[in-house]
Amino acid sequence: MFIHHVFFWLKNPSSDADLAALMAGLKKLSRVTTIRQFHIGRPAATNRNVIDSSYSVSWMLFFDSLEEEESYQTDPIHLEFVRECSHLWNKVVVYDSVDVK
Numbered sequence: 001m002f003i004h005h006v007f008f009w010l011k012n013p014s015s016d017a018d019l020a021a022l023m024a025g026l027k028k029l030s031r032v033t034t035i036r037q038f039h040i041g042r043p044a045a046t047n048r049n050v051i052d053s054s055y056s057v058s059w060m061l062f063f064d065s066l067e068e069e070e071s072y073q074t075d076p077i078h079l080e081f082v083r084e085c086s087h088l089w090n091k092v093v094v095y096d097s098v099d100v101k
Helices: 016-029 066-074 076-088
Strands: 002-010 037-041 057-063 089-098
Touching (some): 002 016, 016 037, 016 057, 057 066, 066 076, 076 089
């Protein structure tokens, strides 16, 4: 399994319209066929020293393999998402992980 976890910081974090546009874009993006499962999230109301809740939206994807995640990166739906939504964020951080054998 390959997990691709993306964190977005919106340029205008108080804008409901920008948040809605990003969420709509992610829902469209979820149609990429190599995605096995996905989760769209917002920061939880937790407060401990180790928690970073400064992001606006998280996008967690599960793939069967690295190859399927690489296919996702060049999928026309993904490329369209970047073209249509990249103006909404000022920062993106990605954490990729694989199963421990």
